[in-house]
Each structure stands twice: as C-alpha cells, then as structure tokens.
Amino acid sequence: MTVPPEPEGHDSRHCGARKRQGEGTCTRPAGWGTDHAGHGHCKLHGGSTTDQGKAARAAKAEAQARTALATLDVQPVDNPLVALRLLAGQAVAWQEALAACVNRLGDRFRYEGLAGGEQLRSEIALYERAMDRCGQILGLIAKLNIDERLAAISEQQADVVIAAIDAALAHAGINGPAAAEAKRVAAHRLRSV
Incomplete structure (x- = not known):
C-alpha cells in the first residue's frame, strides 16, 4: 500500500488531491464523505478505496x-537495570493476558474473512508477537548478565558497610x-541478606 506523497505546501485539513479538472488541489475537508473523516483524501478523490482508507486510518x-x-x-x-526488569515484567504480563485470550478461543483459531478466504485470528498474531518480544527482552537481560552485575553491586555495598563498621x-x-x-x-549478616 503506497500512498503518493502530498503536494508541497499541502494543508492536512484538506483533501489535497490534484483536481481532475483545472489546476490546484481539492479543498474539501480531509476524508470528506468517508469513514476516516479528518484524514486522507475525500470520497471524490479515491478516499473510499481500501488502500486510501487504510493509509488514512494509519495516518x-x-x-x-x-x-x-x-x-x-x-x-x-x-537505573537501566531496574527499567529493563520492569519492561520484562510488563512484557510477560501482556503475553500472559494474550494467552488467556487465545485459550478462550478454543479451537476457533481461524475464521472466514470478507473475501471468503480463511484468516488467522488477530489474537493469535498478537500472542505470537508478545512471545517474540518477551524472548527478546529476556534474552537481552541474559546477555547483560544482570544477575551477576546485581550480585557485584551487592558485594560492593557490603564492602562499604564493612569498611564503615571497621572505622566505627x-x-x-x-x-x-x-x-x-x-x-x-x-559480613556474614550482610552477605546473607
């Protein structure tokens, strides 16, 4: 779906398509007469076509x-480590929520689309994407050796506290x-925490 670029100086509040008769561009409101009012071409300039409708809704x-x-x-x-762990928690929660949606589908993973062809349910596609995202984020955490870094930080903090106790x-x-x-x-007490 390729939408031609808008003419230079185009006002997005207007249709902006080149007029078929005469010069200039259409000045009707963007999306006039279509289901995407406010965006894209008007119905007289192809705004009701599938591609224009998709492009306007995306815009x-x-x-x-x-x-x-x-x-x-x-x-x-x-603290990027904390932020990454929070992101991983959100990704896993989203993936689990989508898993529940997929489980409710039962064996209705596919449906017949408007053109009569069999389509995969959008819930399945979202669930697959969520699983991929979780894998990516958790893989990133593993690559960063976060557990080892957190342990090293805890060891450093314990050493500082022990040095303070020694000074006291x-x-x-x-x-x-x-x-x-x-x-x-x-030292034993700090390392056991």
Whole structure:
C-alpha cells in the first residue's frame, strides 16, 4: 500500500488531491464523505478505496500517537537495570493476558474473512508477537548478565558497610579479636541478606 506523497505546501485539513479538472488541489475537508473523516483524501478523490482508507486510518493513528507522546512526562532512566526488569515484567504480563485470550478461543483459531478466504485470528498474531518480544527482552537481560552485575553491586555495598563498621570500631577503641569477630558477624549478616 503506497500512498503518493502530498503536494508541497499541502494543508492536512484538506483533501489535497490534484483536481481532475483545472489546476490546484481539492479543498474539501480531509476524508470528506468517508469513514476516516479528518484524514486522507475525500470520497471524490479515491478516499473510499481500501488502500486510501487504510493509509488514512494509519495516518490518524500516527497523529494520535504523536499527540499522546507530546504530552508524556518523560523522566530519565537512572537505573537501566531496574527499567529493563520492569519492561520484562510488563512484557510477560501482556503475553500472559494474550494467552488467556487465545485459550478462550478454543479451537476457533481461524475464521472466514470478507473475501471468503480463511484468516488467522488477530489474537493469535498478537500472542505470537508478545512471545517474540518477551524472548527478546529476556534474552537481552541474559546477555547483560544482570544477575551477576546485581550480585557485584551487592558485594560492593557490603564492602562499604564493612569498611564503615571497621572505622566505627576503630573510633570506639575496639580492636583485636573483638573487632575481628564483630566484622565477621557483620559480613556474614550482610552477605546473607
């Protein structure tokens, strides 16, 4: 489905198709007389054709997505590991929700389309995409060795705490076997958390 580019200077509020008679472009409202009013060509310039309808609905969805994106309050990601784990959780939840939809279909995985041909249910396609996305995200997590990195971070934090305990013991005048035992107990406790 290839839609020709709009003429330069085209106002998206208008049909914009080249006039068949005379010069210039159509100034009817975009999508006039079609099921996609506000987007695409009017019904007199092919706006009711399947391809034009699909293109106009896609353009409308893109415009709505751009509007929604412009209103988002985007915050920087301070900890990408946490953000990736959250994304993985959302992807798995979405995949599980779609699995429930597919399970409710029973054996009705296919249906007869408008042209009479057999079509795969959209729920199946969405479920397959969700499984692929989950695989990609979880594969990315595995490639990043997140568990090892988190363990290394925990070890570093434990070392900092032990160093602080050691400094506090030295400041309090506790040294020798009592200080060594206190550090051993603190280290054991920190590593078991």
